[in-house]
Amino acid sequence: MHKLRLLLAANLISTVGTGVTSYLIIWLLIDQLNQAVLYGILTMVTMILVFFASPYLGSLVDRHSRKNVFLNLEITGVFMLVAFLIFFDISTVLNIILVVLLIFYNTAYDSIKYPALSALTQEMFNEEEYSKVNSSLEVQGQAALMISSGLAAFMIGQISTTLILVMNVFTFISASILIYKLPYRRSSEVEEQSKAIKKESYWENFRASLQYLSQRKILFIILLTTFVPSIVIIVANYLDPIFIYDFLNEGPSVIGTANIFYAVGAISAGFIAYQMSKKLPEIQGVILFMVVFAISIITIFLVPHSLTFIAASFFWGNSNAAIRVFRKSYMFHHVDNAYMGRVNSLFNAFKLLGQVALIGTLTLTVVPMGQSNYGYFILFIIVIVSLFVTSYLFLKKSQHKNEKKNVSI
Numbered sequence: 001m002h003k004l005r006l007l008l009a010a011n012l013i014s015t016v017g018t019g020v021t022s023y024l025i026i027w028l029l030i031d032q033l034n035q036a037v038l039y040g041i042l043t044m045v046t047m048i049l050v051f052f053a054s055p056y057l058g059s060l061v062d063r064h065s066r067k068n069v070f071l072n073l074e075i076t077g078v079f080m081l082v083a084f085l086i087f088f089d090i091s092t093v094l095n096i097i098l099v100v101l102l103i104f105y106n107t108a109y110d111s112i113k114y115p116a117l118s119a120l121t122q123e124m125f126n127e128e129e130y131s132k133v134n135s136s137l138e139v140q141g142q143a144a145l146m147i148s149s150g151l152a153a154f155m156i157g158q159i160s161t162t163l164i165l166v167m168n169v170f171t172f173i174s175a176s177i178l179i180y181k182l183p184y185r186r187s188s189e190v191e192e193q194s195k196a197i198k199k200e201s202y203w204e205n206f207r208a209s210l211q212y213l214s215q216r217k218i219l220f221i222i223l224l225t226t227f228v229p230s231i232v233i234i235v236a237n238y239l240d241p242i243f244i245y246d247f248l249n250e251g252p253s254v255i256g257t258a259n260i261f262y263a264v265g266a267i268s269a270g271f272i273a274y275q276m277s278k279k280l281p282e283i284q285g286v287i288l289f290m291v292v293f294a295i296s297i298i299t300i301f302l303v304p305h306s307l308t309f310i311a312a313s314f315f316w317g318n319s320n321a322a323i324r325v326f327r328k329s330y331m332f333h334h335v336d337n338a339y340m341g342r343v344n345s346l347f348n349a350f351k352l353l354g355q356v357a358l359i360g361t362l363t364l365t366v367v368p369m370g371q372s373n374y375g376y377f378i379l380f381i382i383v384i385v386s387l388f389v390t391s392y393l394f395l396k397k398s399q400h401k402n403e404k405k406n407v408s409i
Helices: 001-030 038-065 066-087 092-124 127-155 159-181 186-198 202-214 219-226 227-245 252-277 282-302 304-334 338-364 373-408
Strands: none
Touching: 001 038, 001 066, 001 092, 001 127, 001 159, 038 066, 038 092, 038 186, 038 202, 038 338, 066 092, 066 159, 092 127, 092 304, 092 338, 127 252, 127 304, 159 282, 159 338, 186 338, 202 219, 202 338, 219 227, 219 282, 219 304, 219 338, 219 373, 227 252, 227 282, 227 304, 227 338, 227 373, 252 282, 282 304, 282 373, 304 338
């Protein structure tokens, strides 16, 4: 499919560009400008802002053409980086201000892009293509992460900041051209829905999305529980270094090797999930990989060893990515396109809240006690609870469907 290739190419280039930029600005702020404390403050501030801005950002995606939202993000990125190039190195204070602005842009970019990309994908492709498209996007996303990490490691600190920024400007320009060429045309139904949304305030848009989900309680809870593995992965990114360095007394090589295994597992999941989706309903696929995810976590607690951790990282990457593919396809089939931006943003806010709550809990309990391995046990319990809830609701929904069929017969 020509439009899928264009979408994958545009997303690959833009993800690599923003990935390298994010590594660069963190390095500039901490290493070059000696602002580690400011970086910590900014991290918390941006998380709080994204949480409270989520209703607005989701409505923004649903009010406008998703292609134009995606395109405008890339064009804004070009102007941001060009301004950075012009004013950088005039003074230290100005450098700090520029880096802070770029961090806020990167945060806004990610918070808007992914709901917009989901809504755009759902709108552009047919239902029978959802699994293939989501699997392809998952493989592309993981590949982009590996490429941007490799480029950042190779370039940052080795070549001039100016040259890196110029290269990133060209990635934004290239992505903009590819997005512009996407064969996208809004249906009359989506256009009418967009006009209706614009007549209401952003707060009314948000309330409408809450009402939409409250009328679909099973859908809401299933989506909420299937987001748990992605929350756990972020929390594990905080817990892993503490576990490796302080509990196992191992070095950075273990983390590096585990990250490679995680990436390989995640990339392979795109291919595996697509093949399995041909025979397996989405929620059954989610349940299967949640079991794999849970086993991987408890194995680290039961057998705390560097080799166990590395092996578990492969299955984390594989199961988390597969769950994401199945969950996206399930959302595409069950969430109306007019609400896709707001629903995605709402769940992103819940994810953020869950991450903060879990990291705070671990920071105040197992970490100060030097028992970081128990952190994995806590994460396992959370995954198991969400797995049981998902399984129960799936069985309940299936039973309800069977009863309807029997009545009709």
